[in-house]
Amino acid sequence: MTTVSSAGTLPGLVVAGFGRHCLVETPDGQRLICHPRGKKSQAVVGDRVQWLPSQDEGTVEKVEPRSNLFYRQDEMRTKSFAANLDQVLILIAAEPEFSESQLTRALIAAEAERITPIIALNKSDLAEPFGRAWAKLAPYRAMGYQVLPLAIKPKTDAPVANDTQYQQLLALLQAKKTLVLGPSGAGKSSLTNLLVPNAQVLTAEISQALNSGKHTTTSTTLYWIDAERASALIDSPGFQEFGLHHIDPMHLANYMPDLKVHAQDCKFYNCTHLHEPGCSVISQVKTGASPHEISASRYRLYSELFAELSQPARY
Numbered sequence: 139m140t141t142v143s144s145a146g147t148l149p150g151l152v153v154a155g156f157g158r159h160c161l162v163e164t165p166d167g168q169r170l171i172c173h174p175r176g177k178k179s180q181a182v183v184g185d186r187v188q189w190l191p192s193q194d195e196g197t198v199e200k201v202e203p204r205s206n207l208f209y210r211q212d213e214m215r216t217k218s219f220a221a222n223l224d225q226v227l228i229l230i231a232a233e234p235e236f237s238e239s240q241l242t243r244a245l246i247a248a249e250a251e252r253i254t255p256i257i258a259l260n261k262s263d264l265a266e267p268f269g270r271a272w273a274k275l276a277p278y279r280a281m282g283y284q285v286l287p288l289a290i291k292p293k294t295d296a297p298v299a300n301d302t303q304y305q306q307l308l309a310l311l312q313a314k315k316t317l318v319l320g321p322s323g324a325g326k327s328s329l330t331n332l333l334v335p336n337a338q339v340l341t342a343e344i345s346q347a348l349n350s351g352k353h354t355t356t357s358t359t360l361y362w363i364d365a366e367r368a369s370a371l372i373d374s375p376g377f378q379e380f381g382l383h384h385i386d387p388m389h390l391a392n393y394m395p396d397l398k399v400h401a402q403d404c405k406f407y408n409c410t411h412l413h414e415p416g417c418s419v420i421s422q423v424k425t426g427a428s429p430h431e432i433s434a435s436r437y438r439l440y441s442e443l444f445a446e447l448s449q450p451a452r453y
């Protein structure tokens with residue numbers, strides 16, 4: 139039996155994932171379906187891989203080391219969203235009302251992998267609910283997150299101040315790989331269609347290629363938003379039930395910037411910020427005394443998550 143030398147492999151980028159199989163894009167822009175070689179070479183969207191041609195398809199021989207891997211983990215399984223990301227755009231909207239718990243979970247997952255999160259609040263044309271949602275995000279702006287108002291597909295014909303907002307969004311996405319996450323109805327497909335006019339064609343092409351085989355439907359897709367293939371949008375489902383089981387509860391406060399600034403002043407170095415005397419976090423929960431106070435809802439989310447992550451695994 140001959141051992142295939144790694145010298146014969148070709149470089150590629152994973153641009154779509156479906157089950158254990160993926161779509162690989164070559165440096166000249168060709169796309170082909172690749173299958174994993176054994177269990178070890180499990181590639182996800184954003185991965186740089188080395189592959190070998192086999193008929194009109196390919197085999198992933200090697201996944202290059204990743205700079206990061208954005209994932210969620212619940213009791214049953216781990217689900218990878220994408221690898222080698224520059225940032226995560228969390229798209230929420232004035233309507234339907236967003237869940238602060240989901241938002242916080244996504245932010246913590248990004249912080250844990252050192253990926254910059256950006257929050258975009260869509261539907262700024264809906265003045266009243268937008269005002270409410272914008273106010274609800276005040277603590278997030280105060281803790282340093284960028285919160286971008288957007289009107290991706292405004293209902294009214296009345297002019298909305300979305301032109302500069304849109305330009306701002308484009309500037310943020312420039313030369314970056316951005317994973318877009320958001321609850322259903324926030325405007326994720328509207329955003330993809332706006333930035334990638336041929337997104338539906340691409341999706342149809344992928345489905346067609348898959349239907350000829352016996353693969354499952356695609357879950358995560360990378361779309362280039364510029365001709366140079368430098369800026370990419372990665373669309374992924376799975377914002378609901380954002381499990382954080384991979385995170386040590388003792389590290390949780392580190393991934394919440396509003397708690398983190400105070401955690402270093404606690405009396406005990408291993409303070410859980412739940413009940414200890416001399417806890418700086420507890421003393422800053424909505425005191426009204428400091429611009430850096432911690433909102434009551436954020437602290438509640440912290441204590442709930444701490445309890446959730448402290449539970450022994452049930453298998």
Ligand SMILES: Nc1nc2c(ncn2[C@@H]2O[C@H](COP(=O)(O)OP(=O)(O)OP(=O)(O)O)[C@@H](O)[C@H]2O)c(=O)[nH]1
Nearest residue numbers: 261289290291292293321322323324325326327328
């Ligand atoms: N008023 C208003 N409606 C918008 C805006 N952007 C998107 N919508 C509407 O919001 C609804 C949901 O938008 P989608 O793009 O389908 O949302 P999605 O996040 O992809 O939702 P799923 O397909 O359920 O995942 C649609 O009816 C859009 O027309 C906006 O800026 N303002």
Ligand SMILES: [Zn+2]
Nearest residue numbers: 404409411417
């Ligand atoms: Zn403390």
